[in-house]
Amino acid sequence: MKIAILGTGAVGTTIATKLIELGHQVMIGSRSKTNEKAIEFVNKFDKNASNGTFEEAATFGEIIFNCVKGEFAIEALKQAGSGITNKILIDVSIPVDTKKGTPLSLIPELCNTNSLGEEIQKTFPNTKVVKTLNTMWSTLMIVPTMLQDGDHTNFICGNDEEAKNNVKSLLKEIGWKEQAIMDLGDITGSRGTEGLMPLWLRIWGATMGTFSIKVVN
Template sequence: MKIAVLGTGAGARAHIAKLAELGHEVHVGTRDPQATLARTEPDMMGTPPFKEFLAEHPGIELHTFGDAAAASDGLVINGIDVHNAVAALSTIADRLAGRTLIDYAVPFIYNPDIEHPWPTPWGTMPVLDPCDSDSLGEQIQRALPRTKVVKTFVTQEQATVVDPKAIGGGDHTMFVAGEDADARQQATDLLTSYGWTDILDLGGIVAARGMEMYAHMHSAIGFALGFGTHFGVKVVR
């Protein structure tokens, strides 16, 4: 299957590598392919230049966002950074029409100036915007009415999303939400190919609010277990 991954950060790379390992033809989208390939320094998160990743994964195609989406068979994974996602996706709305778009971003605002900060190992905990009455998943769906948006992957580190058995033998839960049942099933099928066995369908895209807001609880658990410890959450029913 031809699958597009938009973005070149660490999370996107986890999906790119796993999809290629599973035998898919992966088309990667970036704003400016030449600029991406010209970078020689790590990004703000310390991720090495993308050209080094490409050298280790031959056969991966690098395109603009629009060309990558158009090259897919109908499934696109969005790894564009949260503050640019809606605008960037809106500019390629025609290329995304009719396709399933999986979004996993948490709408964090970093270095917030707030009255009661939450200190973390890297500084003040980011705040969520939107929150409570809206979600990034819903914003993307409103901006792309002809695209079938599915929110998933968001409650885990992406390295664990593509390798769930690394935690507890895979016995933990992943969630999906979106307006289109067939698109949710498409995301579920992808998760199954990744190795997930417990996938909970939350229904409509409004449930993206809960998944995005869970990010703070995920951080709190991570701090309690030890910073950098990967873990899973299981819904027992």
């Protein structure tokens, strides 16, 4: 499958690495085709890795991962243009507020009664936005078995059921157990998963180790 990764940070490159290892063709997208991080990443692989602009990557991908920092995500997706139209967009980003230094809160306009996942869906109504993988450390996203043999919870939400099912299949290919994937319903579920970030940061500060969230009932 052809997959686009928008964003050259740790989350984007970590997910891209796993997908390339699984045999998918991956294009890393950034503002410029000459982005040094993207070029350096692509040069690590003999095949199935390329880079381009946000628009080139989105056009290339059958499925698109949004791994751009939350505060810049909408603008990056606008730069992707028609490349995201009628496609599945897996949104991993979180709207943390970095204006006051260490991000311990969310951007006010994108929490409580709204979320970044919802804002993306409203801005791009013809894109099938699916929120997932945004409640954990990047390496745990692609190696869920590094904790409790994968016995912890990965949340998913989105308006399009078929799109969610396709994403669930990809998550299982990555290594997630079906029983570990919890469907929270439509894209408003993003309010909950994004809202976990302030708690996540506090836990990380207290433990400085790898951890995850598990729903027990």
